[in-house]
Amino acid sequence: MTDASTDSDKVVAAKVPFAELCGLLEKLSKTQGNDKKKRVLGDFVDSWRRLHNETHTDDADTTTDSFYPAMRLLLPHLERERVAYGIKETGLARLMIKVLCLGKDSPDAQRLLNYRAVKTARGDAGDFASMAYFVLKPRCPQRGTLTIQQVNDTLDAIASNNAAKKKSAVEDSILYLLKNLSALEQKWLVRMIVKELKVGLSQASVLSVYHQDAEDLFNVNNNLEKVCRLLRDPATRMHEIGVSVFSPFTPMLGDRAAPDKIEKIMEGRPYFIETKLDGERVLLHKKGDEYKYFSRSGNEYTNVFGATPFDGTLTPYIANCFKPDVDTCIIDGEMLGYHAASKTFGTKGEQFDIKSPNVAEAKGYQPCVMVFDVLLYNDRVLTNLPLRERLTYLDKVVTPVEGRIQLSEHKEAHSNQDCVEALNDAIDGREEGIMVKDPETPYRPNVRKGGWFKIKPEYIGGLMDELDLLILGGFFGEGHRGGMMSHFLCGVAVPTEDGSEPKVFHSFCKVGSGYTKKQLAEFNQRMADHWQAFDKRRPPQCIQLASGFKEKPDAWIEPDKSCIVQVKAAEIIASERFKVGCTLRFPRVEMIRDDKPWHQCMTTADIEDLRQKSGGKLTGGRMELGEDGEGEGAPTKKKRRIVQRAVQPQLMSRFRGADVSDVEQVSQVLSGKEVCVINGPADLTKQQIERKVKEMGGEFVQNPGSSTTFVLAEKVAVKVANLIKTDKYDIVKVTWFRRVLDAGHWIPWTPGDMIHTSPATRKQFQQDYDQYGDSFTEDVTEEQLKHIFSTMGKEGQGVATVTAEEIAELEEEYFPDESPYGLFRTCRIYMDSNLVIGDDSTHLPTSTLDLLALEIRFFGATLANELDEQVSHVIVDQKDLSRLEELKAVRRGRKKKFHIVTEKWVRACMEEGGLYPEKTFEL
The missing domain is CATH 1.10.3260.10 (DNA ligase, ATP-dependent, N-terminal domain)
Structure with a gap:
């Protein structure tokens, strides 16, 4: 050593x-x-x-x-x-x-x-x-x-x-x-x-x-060595080193919000509203005559848009738009497709990729970057400045040119009503939604809860059109959905001239979400006697599919034996996969319409009317604020019942509240919130927590009442168990409170933060998280991921594992023609790359098989470190077959036989795009 x-x-x-x-x-x-x-x-x-x-x-x-x-x-x-x-x-x-x-x-x-x-x-x-x-x-x-x-x-x-x-x-x-x-x-x-x-x-x-910025910088680059090196000096701030020209980073993101909560979120301060753009997020870096374009995830698309004023689909048209005194800059914006003839912007639903020049040009679109923020100006990093001040630099950076580089418009607003009106304007303008931004916030890369909020119509109940479609066919499921129809082909009726019951139906969309496994099983049982095998040589006359049967079901059902489902989606988009010529973007089943007979489903004319009326957007309503300030489009909430608070009994001294007569309020984090602290850990006692609650502007009580916001506890003692039985309160772990203390601002609860949830919070969690506590919209941290894994599988039995077969089933179900990277997903492979050197027992890997091992792992294979009972394939080096007889002897003694093949079998599989029969290459 x-x-x-x-x-x-x-x-x-x-x-x-x-x-x-x-x-x-x-x-x-x-x-x-x-x-x-x-x-x-x-x-x-x-x-x-x-x-x-x-x-x-x-x-x-x-x-x-x-x-x-x-x-x-x-x-x-x-x-x-x-x-x-x-x-x-x-x-x-x-x-x-x-x-x-x-x-x-x-x-x-x-x-x-x-x-x-x-x-x-x-x-x-x-x-x-x-x-x-x-x-x-x-x-x-x-x-x-x-x-x-x-x-x-x-x-x-x-x-x-x-x-x-x-x-x-x-x-x-x-x-x-x-x-x-x-x-x-x-x-x-x-x-x-x-x-x-x-x-x-x-x-x-x-x-x-x-360092005060160490965590933020680590969240941006996930490199502990770089964090320690760049922040050696405690006086150096992250905004001075975290953002640099030609170095990709994750941009600031928007959190989800409701328009009737904006006043509360902004604490009465004015805020900015911008239109939410339906394009590709882009960070444009400029240094002299060099340009680079990075996506939200750090992918570079400079080769498409142009690295110099002489190449690419965009740079030649905007190079002269930058002010003469601008040498270096980084601007944040959205890359959109601009249709010069109609002077309109395209949407993702129109199925063109602005990063693909041929596809975009074929549909008449040219790239246009809509700029809404500037992060660096002539080597000066601006991220630590408030948004209001950063926006003043936009006019110093570029001169807008319609259809090539434009500045996003923003307006100042003050109330919930202003936000609702802006959302309704976006709905009328067929926009995706709006962005609400706190003008006093700095720019924080890779942060979602930093003062930017996105508001879309689909976040608000009652604003989206719902379509009544008829189930025409079904697709067999795999894995946990095996043995039943898991996805359904839905269609609409072709209207008859005399108004009689329709005889022909056109395929419109395929839907496979929105229902639970139990609901799916019940529906399958209900329809079990009516399914018929689909014969592509003699397809049913009543159901018409797209030419070439691009979405051909495994089974079909007579329309009069079927039922209507209510489907919600974001918009209608063009598609050649279905007979109607269009389909739905992000469809999901809301409910089965048992109240409507099969022939009252929507018609092809109804679909065309929707497309013409709103350009495909399925936002069918406007939001209005009620007298109580709540959005009428939102799900109704029960009014809180006002109950006279009873006199609380005295507790023993060790359970009494802390003396906070000398505590000074230092923040508004818990302003307006009443907290009941039951117990705490040894290093943060109940009394210490109560003092911290007071410091952050909150109030605490010794017994929860009707106005208590939540309960804090470290462990489930008798009192906590009794509160759980009442099913009235959100009981939150002290570990969440520690995170709030460290962050200095409110952190929304996740399922992993809860000891018990109230019915209202459970309902909200069901909308935002899956059954394991994994958010549908937020990236998880390492600790949250550990908690999610611990809740999977049998209750209380720790981490559940997903088998390679289950992954393969998912890939086949959702990406049958799109991803080759699950090619060897069902294979467990042992690489015979151990060469014995003389009498020495040291095993050295050969470079050929080592490289092959990396390659097949990339295509989904599981590599075994030893020749265990689950191994399906052994790959040997064609140049060294010295252990072949030994491997065959091991195989003879196994109940589950494994294949012994060479690299040629792997190459054949890759060329075939599927698992090639091993017999040709078996040794």
Whole structure:
């Protein structure tokens, strides 16, 4: 094992003992209170910065040295993608037993292997790190000799050797650490390896201690090393380094809102309204005569729109639109398709892609960028300025030219009524909706809850046209929908001249969502006796499909035996897949119309009227505010019943409310909210939480009443259990409250934040989240994803897994002709890439099969690390068949046989676009 690098005098991590970092972690774990913990960590960070300044007096501007070596150990879970040690508690236990030469049946070995069950005075059952400390204490030095850099180098060696399957090298590294670290250091090292530190500080808290903008910058680039390097100086702000020319980043996003809530959201302040544009989000970067175009997800489309004033579909037409004194700039906007003949903008529903020149031009559209924000002007980053001030720079940047580069119009508004009127204007103008923006907010990349709000008609009940369509056919489902019709072909009637019952129906759309599995099963049972197999040679005369049967059902049903379904969608778009010549965008079933007979479905004339009336948009109503300020288009809500508050009984002293006579209000986060705090954790007690509630402008009570907004609790005690039984209150976890404290602003609840939800909140969650708590509209964090996984599968049984077969079924159902990347989804493949060198048992991978392994993984295959019972294919190198007979011998002993093939079979599958018969390539 090597020591520190030769440049150790220029690296702070090589000067700081690992023992010092472990001492910090030990102190943090014993310190009570989030603020105190942050102060302790802050002292360590300050010391590191001072040492950094002393070390880099000569190369302060060029060095890449930063706090990253310590930060990656403080937040080991953020290194999951970059560093995979491949070792968990049981693996570590076996390694320790081996390198310490412990007998497998010895008490210490059993303590390590059965750490969850062992109960001793010195060890904590269930905590492997503490049990390892107890076992290692008499066997390790009193104080370690390694620096933070040496520990990081060793951990990187463990990761690389684990990936290369060099077990002996991994054991050597573990032995090196055992010899040179104390038991206390080993305890924290174990927690770093398993990536669960348990010091009571959240990721957001640790990052905020390092720098006030660290979390925001990490959310933008997901690169911990870059965050630590760019924010070395606490005086440097993110807006000064997070946005730079020709470097892609995720733009600021809009949160979902309702127009009758805008006054409350804006707290009575004026706000801006803009039209929501139905195009492609684009960030245009300019430096001199160089241009780059990036999408919302960071994809570059410069090759389409043009890198210089002499190429591309847009740059030649806008290069002269920039003011002469503009050298560098970054503008945020929407890339739209402009129809020069009609002087109108196209929509996504018209099925053209503005990024595809041939398709766009064929439909008469030219690219036009609608600019609504400017983020950089002549090397000055503007993101930290309020929106109101940034907008003044738009006129300094470009001169608008119709149909090529235009400035989005915005108007100032003050009330809910202003917002409703703007939405109704957008509906009348056949627009997608409106954007509401707080003019005092800075620009925050990759943030959805930063002061921008999107409002669409489909977010509001009662504003969208609903279509009554007749089910004409069905498509068999797969996976959990197997054995029944899961998707349905819907159609409309061809009206008769005499007004009699229609005899012919045209296909119109395919719908497969909007109903639960139970509802689907009940409907299938109801229609089971009426389905008939669809024969494409003799199709039914009453049902007419598009030429070539582009949407051919597996079964069809006589119209008079069928039923009408009420379908909601965003708009009607052109399509050659259906006989009507158009179809629905984002259709979903709202209900089965048992009240209407089959022949009263919509007709082809009705569909044409809708297309002509609103250009395909299915917004059929206008929103009006009621006397109470609630939107009449929105679902009705029960009026809150006013109940005289009863005198609350006195509690025991330890349950009484906190004395807040000396508390000063510092924010409006909980203004107007009444909170009942039941209990809290040891480091944030009930009384401390109540004081924080008061600081944030809220009120607290000891027993919830009719005006209580929500209840806070850490654990389900007797009182919490009784409140759950009443089913009246939202009971929220204290972990959510901690996030609010760290963020300094209100954070909407997610299902993972709740101990119990009231009926109203449950209803809202059902609209915004699936049954596992995964949002339909919001990106999840790592912690939220863990919670979602923990709720899947059997109730209370932990994480559920999705099999490769289920993934393949989904791909076949939803992307049958679009994605080749599930080609090997059902295959579990073992790569015979192990070459034995002489008598040495070291296995070295061959480059040919290693590259092939990466390729087939990209196309959906599951790679097995060993030849287990589930392996379906073994791929061998054509140049080395030395283990062929051994593999055949293993296959003979298996109940489930596997195929032994070469790379040629893989290539044949890729050329065929499906799994090619293995027999041709079998060895």
